[in-house]
Amino acid sequence: MDTSTCFHCGTEVSRQDVIRFDEKDFCCTGCKTVYEIFSQNDLTCYYDFQSAPGATPSDINGKYDFLTDDKIVTKLLEFEEASTHIVSLYIPHIHCSSCIWILENLHKLQPGIGSSQVNFPAKTVRITFNPDQISLKTIVELLSSIGYEPYISLENYEGDKHKIDRSLIYKIGVAFFSFGNIMLLSFPEYFEVEEFWINQYRGFFRWLIFFLSLPPLVYSASGYYVSAWKSIRAKMLNIEIPIALGIIIMFVRSTVDIVMDYGQGFFDSMCGLIFFMLLGKLFQQKTYNFLSFERDYKSYFPIAITKILPNGEEEPVQVYDIVKGDRLLIRNQELIPVDGILISEKASIDYSFVTGEAVAIEKKSGDKIYAGGKQIGKVIEMEVLFSVSQSYLTQLWSNDVFQKKLESQHKNITDRISHYFTPALLLLAFVSFAFWIFINVDTAFNVFTAILIVACPCALALTAPFTLGNVLRIMGNRKLYLKNALVIEQMAKVDTIVFDKTGTITTNKKTAITYEGNELNSEELYLLKNTLRGSNHPLSRRLYDYLPPQKKATVTHFEEITGKGVFATVEGHDIKLGSSQFLKHLSENTHKKTKVHVEIDGVYKGSYVFNNQYREGLEQLFDQLSTQYQLVVLSGDNDGERKILEKMLPTGTTLVFNQKPEEKLAYIETLQNQGKNVMMVGDGLNDAGALAQSNIGISISENVNVFSPACDGILDATQFSKIAFFMQYSRNAMKTIYMSFGVSLLYNVVGLSFAVTGNLLPIVAAIIMPLSTITIVSFVTLMSNWYARRNYR
Known part of the structure; x- marks a missing residue:
């Protein structure tokens, strides 16, 4: 029956069932509606990145009514303020550049959505929206209507991870089962035990081998076919194409062999090839997961926060030592590292670190304040609700709002090589096949398949990211x-x-500090100490530690002018601290030492002189x-x-x-x-x-x-x-990348030279391919670790 392809999702549909709209074919009303939505909002560029990238939207009528419950919504939200909410949603359908593009342009589809950022490896989208204009339920329904239905489970948002995808393990298991059994059944052929084949067993065992090869062909290698097909539809040539082509060629040739009784074919080599390639993919996946684990859980901010002890004393502690119930002191310009409850009367919090908006939000005692906010003004106290989430802090730090436009030279090198690699590889394979077909048919097929497999640039692609990832981890271990x-x-x-x-x-530790001017009495020291308590400037911190302990006072006004000084009102007294220009008093003396000048109630008192350490x-x-x-x-x-x-x-x-x-x-x-x-x-x-x-x-x-x-x-x-x-060490890391590029290219040149001359069997090429990846990973690991130990004393 004559069929057509859905313009949106790529589903094959018979001509009589096609829905025709805007001179395009659609498989259902859902896909047509999605296209209309994109078209009306000038977002049809979605289809330029990849042909038929969408998914058929499912019927979700009433499915997300629970999102009208504020208690449930609060559990799902990462950040919740009056006009700004932030939520991260897991979207299983994210699979290509079109998905990223449309999900990061949601603000064009729906007013109220401020921004959206996709984490492609995690398949999540982080959405910032205004709850006064749009609800979370509406956002979820919008995503579902365009084919990106999120997976929402309250258990997941309470700390459990998404279900682990074990499909690769299953595929390796199936391939290994078939590979092992086919080799076992092929022993009589290997050893040419003719007596065994006198009767009808030869045909029986060959067809048994044929059927055993089908699960690896259809299931285990399916990822290569899907990737190759998407690449062809997108008019691109990725490395999966020669791999998929090699597998199919081996299967077709082997099937012809047993049908025509030429021999048992290459089913053992084909299954072994699939098994070893999947093994290499698993190794690469585990490698990346290891680096991701190191980044998420061992890469924390080495910053300290002031903890208020039960006896009222203040003690600096590392952020990862904070636990629920702790009482923290947050000074001017300090980052709030954890979610908590404000204890102080009021506070002004700048959430630009989270939202990109620099408008401070006023908070009063009892309000919830979120990690990532920055305290503006006088010192505040808060009670911790949750211990610090290192991965969340890292996510805030990596917010695209603060990213610089850094380009990776080595990524570009890898991309350029990969861009030309596949067509050159296909050309070499077909030319070699054409040459050998007139000499020896068996050798021709072996050469063709071995070339397609041995030259896989997986090791080349892994070189730069693994080297830099390993160096990132080592630098983190060295703080x-x-x-x-x-x-x-x-x-x-x-x-x-x-x-x-x-x-x-200079260091912020206690150093020699002297005072010049009118001697300060106990009350003035009391006012000065409480003024300094809210400042984070290095000189303020040193002077605060230098002054004797004092009781806490009520600071009604606090202002710190960057690069100049501090102005505060403490129990009705006005205190100014800072440079002589800020106090508009006398100019620096001839000795020009580092000083902090003091003025109380408009009267100049003197200055503290710092001998910098x-x-x-x-x-x-x-x-x-x-x-x-x-x-x-x-x-x-x-x-x-x-x-x-x-x-x-x-x-x-x-x-x-x-x-x-x-x-x-x-x-x-x-x-x-x-x-x-x-x-x-x-x-x-x-x-x-x-x-x-x-x-x-x-x-x-x-x-x-x-x-x-x-x-x-x-x-x-x-x-x-x-x-x-x-x-x-950073320069040595680049040197390691260039050396591993050289090793990878050398491997490809040597492997191809053996393959072209017919001296490399496909099964050997399949074994060598993951070994090359292991070699490259081992090389860069050894080199980066050696460089790390070499000069670090």
Whole structure:
């Protein structure tokens, strides 16, 4: 019967059942409706990425009525504020670039949806929406109507994972069963036991082998056929095409052999080929899962938060030590690491880290506050509802709002090679087949199949991601936490490193602090200590630790002006702390030391003088870096320590002082305009703009919970002296990638030379293929681990 293909989902449908609309054929009203929706909203580009990418929408009438229950909806939401809700939905149908494109353009289909981001490996979409304009039920019904029905299970959202997909294991089991039994039944043929075949057993066993080969052919290898077919329909040539072609050729040739009584064919080789290729795929999958596990559960923010002990004392603790019921102190500009209940009277929370919107939200005592918010203003206290979710913090940090446009050179190399690899491979296979067919038919088929299998570029494709993933993990173990693998590539290109001074090359630990001016009485110290309690600036933290303990006071107003100072109202008294320019008092004296000036109720009191303690190993670090990088120190302080730094640091180090935050950003932009690849190392407080502007921004984490969401990496302060190692290690990682590219290409050249000359059987090629992947993974693992141990002391 004459059939047609549905324009939306690709289903074959008889001509008499076709629904014709807009000169296109559809299999059902559902598919036609989806097309109409896309067409009316100017989203027909959906069909440009891949032919017939959609799925037939299912009838969901009444299925999601439970989403009108606010209690249930609250359990599903990741983030819930008055005008912003965020939910992550698991969508099993996500399978191609068209799916990603349409799901990230949901805002064009439905007002009220702000943004949507697809996590392709996890098959989830994270949707930000306005509950005043659209409900979660409406979103789910919209997704279902366009063929992307989400899987919603409350058990899943309470902590259980999605069902594990074991289909690959089952396929390997079926292929192994058939492969083993076919080899067993083929022993008489292998050993040419003619006596055994005198009777009718020869035909019986050959047809038994034939039927045993069908499950691997139809079931185990089905993924290769589906991928190859989608590739052909999309007018692309992926590596699955030669693999699928090789399997089919072997089956057809083997079937002809037993029908015509030429021999038993290659059924054992075909099943062995499928088994070993699936084994290689399983190895690759396990490898990626291992790296994903390392990233999700061992890559945490090395940031500390202040915990209030039962006796009222304050103690800095690591975020992963926080448990439900703990009481936390959150200072100005600090990140809220966990969901909790606000204890303080009121708070102003900036959720731009979560939503991308920088409008602060006012909260009152008893309100729920969410992880990822940033406290603006005076210090607040909160009670923890849930312990920190490291994967959630990583997700916030990796929010596309803060991603830089980093391009992977090696991904492009792999893509370019793969783009030409398949057509070249097919051409070589057919030319070799045509040559050998006139010499030996059996050899011709062996050559054709061996070429298609042995040259699989799986190892080539795995080289860059596995190397960078392994390096990412190793750096994390050494307390440099990078946002993604592309940062490693960019680090290898850096030629200029810019350091902030205060809190970066200087330490925040207690140092020699002296006071100049009118002596402060106990009440003034009390006011000063409580003002400093809400500030996160490195000098504020050092001065807060330096002053004697005081009782807590009520701060009615708190304002911290970045790069200048703090203004607060404590129990009716106005306190100003900061630079002399901020206080508009006297200018810096001739000694030009680092100072924090104090003014209480409009009366200038004096200043605290800081003798900066530079980080251990600073001189050696700059000596190591100066041989390969242009070094710059940018500081918001005066140049009082210029002579000290000139003596400490190598000749040629550029020292720039009195820089406001916006001037730091402009300085880095100027370097970039000169063609420099700039890495900025700062404390994340006054350097947020500079960290975002630089090619790579690294935030130093000590004992405060502050860094820029736009930074590309977080370095534990204890590892500051190891920056030279990390820079060298990133270059060695690139070297490892190029070496493994060479090994992979060498393997393909050698394998093809044997295959073309007829000296490589298909079954041997199938065994070699996963071995090549294992070789590459082993090589990059050994090299990256060796480089990691080589210079890390």
